[in-house]
Amino acid sequence: MSEEKEVTEETQPIVLEKLREKFADALLADAETSNGVAVVVNKDNSYALLEYLKTELAYAFLVDVTAVDNSNLESELMQYDYARFMVVYHLYTFEGETPRIRVKVPVHEKDLKVTSVTTLWKGANWLERETHDMFGIDFEGHPDLRRILMPDDFEGHPLRKDYPLRGRGERERFNFEKQNV
Amino acid sequence: MGLANTHIQSGASTEQTDGNIITTTIDKVVNWGRKNSLWPMPFGTACCAIEMMATLASKFDLSRFGSEAIRFSPRQSDLLIVSGRISIKMMPVLKRIYDQMPDPKWVISMGACASCGGVFDTYTLIQGVDQFLPVDVYIPGCPPRPEDLIDAVMQVQRQIQKGELPKGSEVAYNE
Numbered sequence: 001m002s003e004e005k006e007v008t009e010e011t012q013p014i015v016l017e018k019l020r021e022k023f024a025d026a027l028l029a030d031a032e033t034s035n036g037v038a039v040v041v042n043k044d045n046s047y048a049l050l051e052y053l054k055t056e057l058a059y060a061f062l063v064d065v066t067a068v069d070n071s072n073l074e075s076e077l078m079q080y081d082y083a084r085f086m087v088v089y090h091l092y093t094f095e096g097e098t099p100r101i102r103v104k105v106p107v108h109e110k111d112l113k114v115t116s117v118t119t120l121w122k123g124a125n126w127l128e129r130e131t132h133d134m135f136g137i138d139f140e141g142h143p144d145l146r147r148i149l150m151p152d153d154f155e156g157h158p159l160r161k162d163y164p165l166r167g168r169g170e171r172e173r174f175n176f177e178k179q180n181v
Numbered sequence: 182m183g184l185a186n187t188h189i190q191s192g193a194s195t196e197q198t199d200g201n202i203i204t205t206t207i208d209k210v211v212n213w214g215r216k217n218s219l220w221p222m223p224f225g226t227a228c229c230a231i232e233m234m235a236t237l238a239s240k241f242d243l244s245r246f247g248s249e250a251i252r253f254s255p256r257q258s259d260l261l262i263v264s265g266r267i268s269i270k271m272m273p274v275l276k277r278i279y280d281q282m283p284d285p286k287w288v289i290s291m292g293a294c295a296s297c298g299g300v301f302d303t304y305t306l307i308q309g310v311d312q313f314l315p316v317d318v319y320i321p322g323c324p325p326r327p328e329d330l331i332d333a334v335m336q337v338q339r340q341i342q343k344g345e346l347p348k349g350s351e352v353a354y355n356e
Contacts, residue, residue, distance in 0.1 A: 150305070151270045158304055167304025170269060 013037055013098040015057060023049055028080065028106070036100030040080070046087075046105045047115040053091055054120050059101060062117070063090035065127035067107075067135040069161045080106040087114055087137055107137060116142040134159035208344060215259075215285075216341040217247035219334065222258035222282065224275060227265030229292040229324040236327035246334055255281040260337065262330075263314070264291035266299070267307045279314055279349075287340075287347045289333050290316040293323045315348035 016030055016037050026045035031038050041049050053059040068086040070076040077084070083106030091101045107114060116139035117124045128139040129148040136157040139145060147154060154170070156163055221243075225233055237243050237251060252258035255278045267275055279288070290310055293299035296319045298308035310316065317340065318333045340347075 149270075163304070165303055170304055171306070171308060 015096070015098050015101060018057065019049070019052075022052060033100075033102065036098045036102065038102040038104065040104045040106065043105055043107060043114060046103070047117065050089060050091075050103060050117050051120055053101065053103070057093070058095055059091040059093045061092040061094070062121035062123050062127070063092050063100075065089055065117070065124055065131055067131050067137055067159075069135065069159065071161045081108075083107055084109040085112070085135060085137060087131065089117070112136060113138045113140050115140050118142055133157070136160065212341050212344055216338040218250070219246075219248045219260045219287070219337065220250045220252050220258040221248055221260040221262050221334075222252055222255050222278065223262050223264065224278065225262075225264045226267065226271065227292075227294060227324075229264035229295070232324045232327055233262060233264050233291065233330060236330045241327040241331065243331065243334065246331065246338065248334055255279070256283065258282055259286045260334075261286065261288045261314075262291055263288065263295040263310050263316075264324075266294040266301055267310055268305045269307060270305070272307050272310075272313060275310065276313055285347050285350055287317045287337050288314050288349065289318045289320065289330075289337065290314075291320045291330060291333070292325055293321065296321070299323060317348050 013032065013036075016032070016039075019037075019039060020027060020030065023041065023045060026041050026049065027039055028042060029040040039049075066088050068088060069084065070086060071084050076086070080086075085107040087105040087107055089103040089105075091103065093099055093101075105114060114137055116128055118128065118139075119141065125143070126148060128137075128142055129145060131137050132139060132142075132145055133147040133149050134157055146152070150158065156168065158167075223230065223233055225231075235241055237249065243249055248260070255261075259282060261279055261282060263275065279286070288310075290296045294301060294306070295310050296316075298306050300323075302308070307313070311319075318336045320329050320333045322329055
């Protein structure tokens, strides 16, 4: 490890350099954060980049998969060709200099498909189901993409910015007689 | 002791013979037994449940009021304590648990969330379980203190001793 430190004498984390080298065309942005690295990658190469991070750079632990609805954030929208959603992966490694890395994938509203990473991390299963439930992102290759938090017959995706806080009358229309318990 | 007091308060025709025999009505005895052996079914989904645990533990000790036999099976309990937020996905479960409880049964709605939704005026939360369950006693507070829960249990006891029917009772068990 001490030998490696000498190599990284310049401030750039070694992970960032490797990613820039390998995914030069796919990276839309990258930055250093207070405790790691954040990269924005286009949708077509997201799986390849995450696979590379897991297999080659030992990011064995998938901390979280979630999404952000940027529809009220004009600055963010302009930056990534008006992609409404940003799917976010948080990774952690138990070895190396930069323990945490955040991978963001812009997703357009008209094409909500993102490749599932359940084949890389089994723990992604429920996290992707939650993102599907709350934002309507479709994870291709997911073994069982059902709602996980809301009732099965729920319509809409409540964490989208255009979803009203008090709902669209679910509370009033709710009929427990018809619900399967 | 409690039995004798009851009779004096209720003014029922009671005679004592040599201090050993008490005449009363069977209903009064049954109600007296019921009120002092309420078996609660806890339905704790949020911080109110923590206060409920404190109420049951030694410091506040709900067993002083005969309600220490917490049952986690609805079929063995007669007092449902709803303590916490109930979402639209949880409501069918709660309703089924209530339906499984044998009559007569009482419901305490503990805290702001169970009673009216509290601060969670959102798409997913039931704005008061009394829309779907017959609630006998409401407890305000966020969360209520253990004393408030004890007070609610005592209110249920008073209702039982008076012979009042629970809100959810369809048949007059007391007649």
